[in-house]
Amino acid sequence: GEDVEQSLFLSVREGDSSVINCTYTDSSSTYLYWYKQEPGAGLQLLTYIFSNMDMKQDQRLTVLLNKKDKHLSLRIADTQTGDSAIYFCAELNTGGFKTIFGAGTRLFVKA
């Protein structure tokens, strides 16, 4: 079945790079997403990548996709305390109307 896995915690120092990793099982996924959740709020779309791409860069964010290994990563350059949040990896299923989420990675940024 469809499944998305990611580690639960990551701690970095302010100014360092953060790398959050994710693996998924549905090789037919068309889009893969990173959502960010701040305390007490809903999830907000951070960035996404289409399955025929292997990299996407958006300011401090770099998404890498290894489709052969079904591995997705999110790199945040120059991590700031405001980046502390839970980051969810997600895939859009082959039907195009259901999004499957990982458990979320809680990023702690130490000043």
Added chain:
Amino acid sequence: NAGVTQTPKFRILKIGQSMTLQCTQDMNHNYMYWYRQDPGMGLKLIYYSVGAGITDKGEVPNGYNVSRSTTEDFPLRLELAAPSQTSVYFCASSPQSDRGQNSPLHFGNGTRLTVT
């Protein structure tokens, strides 16, 4: 520019009580979803709808019901509340898309429900 609006923000229920979680969106999205979020478990899909009059079960539908009489509204009903339904509930919507098109989710701010 409201997006997805959920009410209430917080609610405490006694075991066996009923309630309806409200969700409305003003983006004319056809697809709407209810998720629950439990600590360390990510988001689990309860029910979803691909348009007015159409609903379908997700991964964890037991104990819940939904209706979709209009494009804008997608209420979630708990008939006999149980402690296992203590969770944070998120409503989301996305635009209709053909297979292969991008369809990111827009989330409400959630309803925190405690059943005691």
